[in-house]
Amino acid sequence: MDWTVSTVxxxxxxxxxxxxxxxxxxxxxxxxxxxxxxxxxxxxxxLVLLGAVLFVAIYSDAGIGLSALAARPGDSLxxxxxxxxxxxxxxxxxxxxxxxxxxxGVERRKGERIAARDPDGEDG
Numbered sequence: 001m002d003w004t005v006s007t008v009x010x011x012x013x014x015x016x017x018x019x020x021x022x023x024x025x026x027x028x029x030x031x032x033x034x035x036x037x038x039x040x041x042x043x044x045x046x047l048v049l050l051g052a053v054l055f056v057a058i059y060s061d062a063g064i065g066l067s068a069l070a071a072r073p074g075d076s077l078x079x080x081x082x083x084x085x086x087x088x089x090x091x092x093x094x095x096x097x098x099x100x101x102x103x104x105g106v107e108r109r110k111g112e113r114i115a116a117r118d119p120d121g122e123d124g
Contacts, residue, residue, distance in 0.1 A: 006061070010054040011090050017050055018043075018091030022098050036106055040099045047091045051084030 022043040029035035060066060069076040 006058050010051075010058065010087070013054060014047065014051060014087055014090045015094055018047055018094035019098050021046055022095060022102065026102050031106055031109060033103060033106055036099070036102055039102075040095065043095060044088075044092075047095065048081065048084040048088070051087035051091075052080040053084075054087070055080050055083040 022040055025039040025043055025046075026036055029039045056066075056069070059069070
């Protein structure tokens with residue numbers, strides 16, 4: 001595999017997933033900041049796993065067979081999860097920016113719900 005393919009495709013995949021996954025998961029959780037935090041945490045875990053899977057694919061394409069990796073599964077799992085975590089350099093900034101945007105949306109909708117209950121803006 002050419003180095004550009006083994007570099008560009010994983011970066012684009014992780015970057016795109018870092019932007020799309022939290023939006024998809026946020027729709028499945030309550031429209032609160034707590035629900036958003038759960039969606040972002042699950043997104044981060046999923047992105048670490050996706051990064052690990054991409055590194056397994058790169059290693060396999062480079063000629064390191066899965067049988068060699070299976071010989072020491074605990075060490076291999078730890079190694080690829082660490083690589084997936086290091087790939088956070090790619091997806092973490094995107095995840096943070098998307099999370100900020102989603103949090104603003106949650107707060108905006110919360111304000112709209114409050115305003116709908118009290119259209120005059122009076123507390124009492």
